Amino acid sequence: MSHTVTIQDAIKRYGDFQALNGVNLTIRPGEFFTLLGPSGCGKTTLLRMIAGFNTVDGGEIRFDDKAINNLPAHKRDIGMVFQNYAIFPHLTVEENVAYGLKAKKVPKDEIKRRVKEALELVQIENLATRKPNELSGGQQQRVALARAFVIEPALLLMDEPLSNLDAKLRVQMRTIIKKLQRRLGITTIYVTHDQEEALAISDRIAVMQSGNIMQVGTPEQIYKKPENPFVAGFIGVSNFIDCQVSEKGVQLAPEYTIQPPLRRAYTGKALLSARPEQLFFGEKEGLAGEITLSVFLGDFVECEIKLHSGQTIQLNEYTKDVNEVRPDGQQVRVCLDPAKISLYEPDTGEVLSC
Amino acid sequence: MLKKRTRQPIRLDFWFWVRAAVVLVMLLFLIYPFFTLITRSFFSPDAEGFTLANYIRFFTKKYYYSTLGHSLFVSIAATVSTLLIGVPMAYLMTRYNIFGKKYIHILIIMCLMSPPFIGAYSWILLFGRAGLVTKMFAAIGLTTPTIYGKLGIILVFTFKLFPYVYLYTSGAMGSIDSSLEEAAENLGSSKLRRLFTVTLPVILPSIAAGAIMVFMTSLADFGTPMLIGEGYTVLPVLVYNEYMSEIGGNANLASALSVIVVACSMLVLLVQNRLVARKNYVMTAMRPPKEEQLHGAARFLASLPVWLVTFIGFLPQIVVVVSSFVKCDFTGFKNEFSIESYTTIARRLSTNIRNTFVFSSVAIVLIVLLGLLISYIIVRKRGVSGQLMDMLIMFPYVIPGAVLGISLIVAFNKPPLILTGTAFIMIIAFVVRKLPYTVRSGSAFLRQMDPSVEEASINLGVSPMKTFFTVTSRLMAPGILSGAILSWITCINELSSSVMLYGGKTSTISVAIYTEVVRNSYGTAAALATILTVSTVVSLLIFLRVSKGKVSVV
Numbered sequence: 001m002s003h004t005v006t007i008q009d010a011i012k013r014y015g016d017f018q019a020l021n022g023v024n025l026t027i028r029p030g031e032f033f034t035l036l037g038p039s040g041c042g043k044t045t046l047l048r049m050i051a052g053f054n055t056v057d058g059g060e061i062r063f064d065d066k067a068i069n070n071l072p073a074h075k076r077d078i079g080m081v082f083q084n085y086a087i088f089p090h091l092t093v094e095e096n097v098a099y100g101l102k103a104k105k106v107p108k109d110e111i112k113r114r115v116k117e118a119l120e121l122v123q124i125e126n127l128a129t130r131k132p133n134e135l136s137g138g139q140q141q142r143v144a145l146a147r148a149f150v151i152e153p154a155l156l157l158m159d160e161p162l163s164n165l166d167a168k169l170r171v172q173m174r175t176i177i178k179k180l181q182r183r184l185g186i187t188t189i190y191v192t193h194d195q196e197e198a199l200a201i202s203d204r205i206a207v208m209q210s211g212n213i214m215q216v217g218t219p220e221q222i223y224k225k226p227e228n229p230f231v232a233g234f235i236g237v238s239n240f241i242d243c244q245v246s247e248k249g250v251q252l253a254p255e256y257t258i259q260p261p262l263r264r265a266y267t268g269k270a271l272l273s274a275r276p277e278q279l280f281f282g283e284k285e286g287l288a289g290e291i292t293l294s295v296f297l298g299d300f301v302e303c304e305i306k307l308h309s310g311q312t313i314q315l316n317e318y319t320k321d322v323n324e325v326r327p328d329g330q331q332v333r334v335c336l337d338p339a340k341i342s343l344y345e346p347d348t349g350e351v352l353s354c
Numbered sequence: 355m356l357k358k359r360t361r362q363p364i365r366l367d368f369w370f371w372v373r374a375a376v377v378l379v380m381l382l383f384l385i386y387p388f389f390t391l392i393t394r395s396f397f398s399p400d401a402e403g404f405t406l407a408n409y410i411r412f413f414t415k416k417y418y419y420s421t422l423g424h425s426l427f428v429s430i431a432a433t434v435s436t437l438l439i440g441v442p443m444a445y446l447m448t449r450y451n452i453f454g455k456k457y458i459h460i461l462i463i464m465c466l467m468s469p470p471f472i473g474a475y476s477w478i479l480l481f482g483r484a485g486l487v488t489k490m491f492a493a494i495g496l497t498t499p500t501i502y503g504k505l506g507i508i509l510v511f512t513f514k515l516f517p518y519v520y521l522y523t524s525g526a527m528g529s530i531d532s533s534l535e536e537a538a539e540n541l542g543s544s545k546l547r548r549l550f551t552v553t554l555p556v557i558l559p560s561i562a563a564g565a566i567m568v569f570m571t572s573l574a575d576f577g578t579p580m581l582i583g584e585g586y587t588v589l590p591v592l593v594y595n596e597y598m599s600e601i602g603g604n605a606n607l608a609s610a611l612s613v614i615v616v617a618c619s620m621l622v623l624l625v626q627n628r629l630v631a632r633k634n635y636v637m638t639a640m641r642p643p644k645e646e647q648l649h650g651a652a653r654f655l656a657s658l659p660v661w662l663v664t665f666i667g668f669l670p671q672i673v674v675v676v677s678s679f680v681k682c683d684f685t686g687f688k689n690e691f692s693i694e695s696y697t698t699i700a701r702r703l704s705t706n707i708r709n710t711f712v713f714s715s716v717a718i719v720l721i722v723l724l725g726l727l728i729s730y731i732i733v734r735k736r737g738v739s740g741q742l743m744d745m746l747i748m749f750p751y752v753i754p755g756a757v758l759g760i761s762l763i764v765a766f767n768k769p770p771l772i773l774t775g776t777a778f779i780m781i782i783a784f785v786v787r788k789l790p791y792t793v794r795s796g797s798a799f800l801r802q803m804d805p806s807v808e809e810a811s812i813n814l815g816v817s818p819m820k821t822f823f824t825v826t827s828r829l830m831a832p833g834i835l836s837g838a839i840l841s842w843i844t845c846i847n848e849l850s851s852s853v854m855l856y857g858g859k860t861s862t863i864s865v866a867i868y869t870e871v872v873r874n875s876y877g878t879a880a881a882l883a884t885i886l887t888v889s890t891v892v893s894l895l896i897f898l899r900v901s902k903g904k905v906s907v908v
Binding site for chain 1: 804806816818838
């Protein structure tokens with residue numbers, strides 16, 4: 001029932017500006033797939049091309065084996081949830097949800113049954129006869145969701161659906177969305193600029209920048225093994241340290257060299273990235289520096305350290321692992337776990353570490 | 355090097371056909387008549403082929419070129435006097451707790467929307483040769499200054515059009531952030547200094563916009579100077595006279611005069627765009643200015659001028675209604691209540707009444723349909739056709755009614771399409787001239803609507819055409835309806851194009867009022883004018899209800 005969505009060399013131009021530079025993606029049936037990137041990266045453009053609201057200027061988009069480039073939007077059988085919900089203001093909650101079913105000429109009693117079920121699934125069956133202007137943001141969001149999946153589309157698209165909600169509601173709604181998607185098994189493409197949301201909700205993520213796909217992978221792969229400095233910097237916090245690679249290993253400072261496993265033989269300059277929680281304090285070994293600011297945040301302590309090279313890095317130390325917060329001004333040594341860092345070729349961004 | 359352009363293939367969908375149809379309608383009833391008019395102005399029965407004779411005649415004969423001077427003089431004078439009245443009115447109304455503020459605001463809007471020539475007509479009833487006040491003063495041996503001529507025109511324009519300046523200015527004054535004035539005060543500026551160095555300069559573009567509306571309206575007006583101007587001929591009146599005296603022959607000179615009128619208003623619009631549009635201080639008032647609470651005598655003193663101006667502005671409508679119930683013969687009004695005027699028009703002029711409402715109703719149906727489609731194309735489709743429509747739709751603002759009338763006549767008085775003298779051509783004039791009100795209000799409404807609501811409908815499997823009719827137009831309804839009421843009000847009151855286009859069977863109330871006044875039949879004219887005034891007031895009250903203050907009348 002659910003589609004495989006194939007995007008092949010998709011190009012979008014606005015005048016002289018190229019918004020998508022030949023994007024390739026395959027989204028598997030039943031998958032929760034997220035397009036993640038900063039604003040202007042082309043994620044919404046791509047989503048609207050799939051929906052049929054933007055033309056495809058090059059390449060092809062296929063549902064299963066069928067190219068849909070020229071299929072009008074209203075014939076694509078897609079459910080879509082919009083950023084501002086786009087609830088029909090002149091219709092009640094019930095009528096909003098029934099709208100797509102009526103268009104499909106579903107028999108009346110079946111419409112009634114399915115609308116009721118859908119409203120129950122998003123837990124707003126008590127609001128059925130309300131008008132949209134009597135609903136809160138979170139409730140409108142649920143209506144939008146019910147309206148999109150009640151037609152049992154082969155594909156569900158969501159364009160930053162949670163960005164207008166407050167933080168607490170956002171976390172609550174993303175759990176509802178994720179559970180619902182699992183239960184219905186509809187292939188879902190989700191757009192967001194919020195990396196935490198993407199990590200929490202997705203089966204797989206495509207990280208985008210300036211109209212290009214930077215990396216596709218599971219949340220864990222993307223967080224732990226970013227394939228280029230952009231992904232490393234965009235997802236979570238990363239410390240970037242310039243280093244020198246030779247036969248002896250990766251030299252981070254005159255006093256500190258590590259031997260991470262490399263994908264291929266390489267010598268020369270490189271860029272190392274490491275997460276704050278992957279750094280730890282060493283006794284004799286490590287990069288020498290001074291703690292400039294310790295911030296106690298409950299489950300961990302965030303330490304800002306000024307290295308002797310002049311660079312400032314961030315190290316997170318878990319409260320459960322230590323007895324006391326280190327005072328500002330303390331001289332320390334910072335160590336890296338060679339198995340967990342990422343190493344990049346500085347010009348091309350090619351990943352060198354395993 | 356040639357730039358590579360990706361051309362979208364033209365899709366032959368619903369909107370393609372709509373755009374094509376609308377453009378075609380515009381070409382036929384707006385562009386084609388106007389170009390025929392321009393072409394005609396370069397021909398003359400006295401000369402072979404292309405000639406500048408008409409223009410040369412205009413600029414060399416005093417009888418002709420003086421009218422241009424007259425037009426500019428009364429328009430500039432009216433603009434200045436409306437500024438002197440409108441700006442202080444707006445200041446008092448936005449900043450102080452004037453007695454009965456809400457009702458005064460509505461009354462001022464009614465002054466503006468009242469039938470255009472009723473002002474002139476009422477002033478004649480009061481101060482004219484056989485006027486009520488004139489006679490009263492004559493009885494005690496005093497002579498009043500004459501109301502006829504340029505002073506009369508300026509007087510009528512001032513009290514009819516000051517609402518433009520008032521509405522634009524008070525709109526801007528209400529949206530200026532009070533912190534701006536507080537900053538000036540904080541920097542040591544006195545209240546008066548603050549008004550002239552901060553408040554007024556900031557809202558200057560809005561004041562100018564109001565002034566331009568006054569100027570253009572007075573330049574284009576036909577009814578007022580025709581009734582009260584007497585020997586003082588302005589351009590639109592000359593256009594009418596030249597055309598009427600040449601009837602049966604050709605309308606070349608009238609065409610040339612029309613072109614000159616349009617050129618004048620276009621020039622003004624261009625200057626406005628250059629000077630004002632660039633200096634628009636868009637503001638979002640976090641804290642709109644507070645209304646100052648006056649008490650006792652101070653409050654009364656602030657209210658008095660506001661009441662006085664509003665009363666004078668509204669006086670014509672009172673005069674017309676009252677005089678319609680007074681017995682009257684060809685010598686003037688008697689001191690006796692009577693509904694004779696109404697029985698007379700019911701007997702003699704019922705066709706005109708029917709025509710006004712039938713033509714306007716048909717026009718409104720067309721205006722609503724076209725207004726919906728054009729607003730949508732301008733806002734959502736943009737592209738070449740959208741820009742073209744955006745431009746064309748405002749074109750009728752620049753063309754005075756008399757000019758539109760002539761251009762429709764020269765375009766459609768010969769085969770293949772003979773429309774002169776028909777009801778159809780009257781309706782066409784209504785539609786072309788009054789459509790902008792609906793489009794402006796409809797497109798403003800649509801701009802605030804997120805397109806994703808339409809996309810949601812399409813996405814759920816409803817075709818774009820069906821989505822437009824079931825969702826979009828349903829949501830645009832309040833905007834379109836408000837605009838349509840304004841179109842309706844101006845349709846029933848339309849004189850300047852109708853007086854050019856009417857035939858024996860297609861005369862309207864406005865035309866009848868004009869002809870009745872000309873033959874000194876003041877009672878019937880007053881009764882007819884009362885019908886228009888009452889219809890206008892009722893429509894306006896509905897408008898204020900429907901638009902809920904979200905749609906401006908200007």
